[in-house]
Amino acid sequence: MIAILDYKAGNLTSVMRALDFLGFPCRITNSPDEIRKADRVVFPGVGAAGKSMESLKELGLDKLLHEIFSARVPILGICVGLQVLFESSEENETRCLGILPGEVRRFPDNMPSDRGDFLKIPHMGWNEVVFRNNHPVMGDIPTGSEFYFVHSYYPHPRDENICIGSTRYGIDFAAAVAFQNLVAVQFHPEKSGAPGLKLLDNFCRWSGL
Numbered sequence: 001m002i003a004i005l006d007y008k009a010g011n012l013t014s015v016m017r018a019l020d021f022l023g024f025p026c027r028i029t030n031s032p033d034e035i036r037k038a039d040r041v042v043f044p045g046v047g048a049a050g051k052s053m054e055s056l057k058e059l060g061l062d063k064l065l066h067e068i069f070s071a072r073v074p075i076l077g078i079c080v081g082l083q084v085l086f087e088s089s090e091e092n093e094t095r096c097l098g099i100l101p102g103e104v105r106r107f108p109d110n111m112p113s114d115r116g117d118f119l120k121i122p123h124m125g126w127n128e129v130v131f132r133n134n135h136p137v138m139g140d141i142p143t144g145s146e147f148y149f150v151h152s153y154y155p156h157p158r159d160e161n162i163c164i165g166s167t168r169y170g171i172d173f174a175a176a177v178a179f180q181n182l183v184a185v186q187f188h189p190e191k192s193g194a195p196g197l198k199l200l201d202n203f204c205r206w207s208g209l
Helices: 012-021 034-039 049-059 061-070 193-205
Strands: 002-005 024-031 040-043 074-076 100-106 123-133 145-151 154-157 162-170 169-177 183-184
Touching: 002 012, 002 034, 012 024, 012 040, 024 034, 040 061, 040 193, 100 145, 123 169, 145 193, 154 169, 154 193, 162 183
Parallel strands: 002 024, 002 040, 040 074, 074 183
Antiparallel strands: 100 154, 123 145, 123 162, 162 169, 169 183
């Protein structure tokens, strides 16, 4: 069973529907016992880093995420679920989980586009992801495939080696990272058509090694 973490951060039903479509048993839950028994954990999220961390702590899921990471359970972070894996976020000046080295920064104001005007924040819509490494969760997804993004903040890993996919929106930023049994993406695979479904399918078959 795949546990989809419920910590009041929204977008859980879309993830569940995508996994159901792919034929993988899953459950939306915040039960520590159910999460510990899960074969894999999906850690989605929509909203602000500060509120997300507050909810994780209230439910005791902050410590549980460290526990399952240490137990080598495969974990997939999505959007805010990626951001709070880092040490800190400029959003709400939030101290985050610290599983990944680095911070989350806000996009600069007045970033020029190729047309000469300014890019809007949040970064919203489809954009290309260039894959850097041959990670199993990105297997058989062509580099340059487009995925759906909605975010005003972006991850800035301290260790560039954990970045396995990058996207350009005014600046180049890490759109996908991988560290041991953890993979996390800034975009929404559950809303990204065939490439997103392939990524989810790959994750559900990945051993975490």
